Amino acid sequence: MLPAYDDSLGTAVATAPAGHGRKIVGRVVLDHDSRCLRRRRLMTEGGASFMVDLPQAVSLDGGDALVLQDGCAVEIAAAREPVLRIEGDLPRLAWHIGNRHCPCEIHADHLVIRADHVLEAMLAQLGARVTRSLAPFRPEGGAYGHGRTFGHTH
Template identity: 50%
Template sequence: MTDLTATAYHGHAHATPVGTVRLDYEGRFLRRKVLSLTDGRALLVDLPKTTSLDHGGVLVTSEGEIAIEAAPEPLLEITAPDLTRIAWHVGNRHTPCQIESGRLLIQPDHVIADMLARLGATAREVLEPFTPEGGAYGHGRTHSHDHGHSAHNHAH
């Protein structure tokens, strides 16, 4: 049995949240799923379509809003003397990337890390929340070209 049901999502809070859910990057892409709030209550998420939930966004329930927090997860911190050039190579591979002043954060990928090392970058493992840039038109996810379990159509 669930304590709450969320049927809508907003990109920012409108009121003081009545609960919080912490999810990693993959966990923030869903349509229907039971989640555990930080206080132990169960939340059924039942959205009309699969949605990318952003850190700072909220799920809407009849009891109020549930805050979404990005949970720490294993990432690669990328630094380099010419970070702009490295960012271009990461983006050229459609790899989700969090861009900050002086560093990039990506999900662990030994092939990308090896390529970036050959280009003069340094990669180190970190455990941090992951909030990569959205899609080119200001919403949605950047999808990799991995056609495994999350294949997508290139006719956007």
């Protein structure tokens, strides 16, 4: 038997950036993969369910919101997930990470990638200092658009 959904919040039909000023009626915590969505049923931390039905796939960041039909919003929070913090010769290490088409979060003094034992060993072999951590993952977006790129149509 399928679970019953009350969809008490209705349907999210748009998105809003952080600082949007709308009334927040709930919050969902999503990992990096789950923050890319178009159509999906979600449940807030408080247990209210709602449907997401957007015109196209979007990539959301923590602080962004899904706008419901009534104009209220459900806030997006970036979940903590297993990541690797990388320090060392950043240009060289970033080149090797990018050469493997691995999403990467770029900071002035370190890089962050998803935890991957093969990449961790490669980076250590290249002289990187690698630290395992649990943190929200917010990789750099593509050069030809905001957020994620969904192909090579550029």
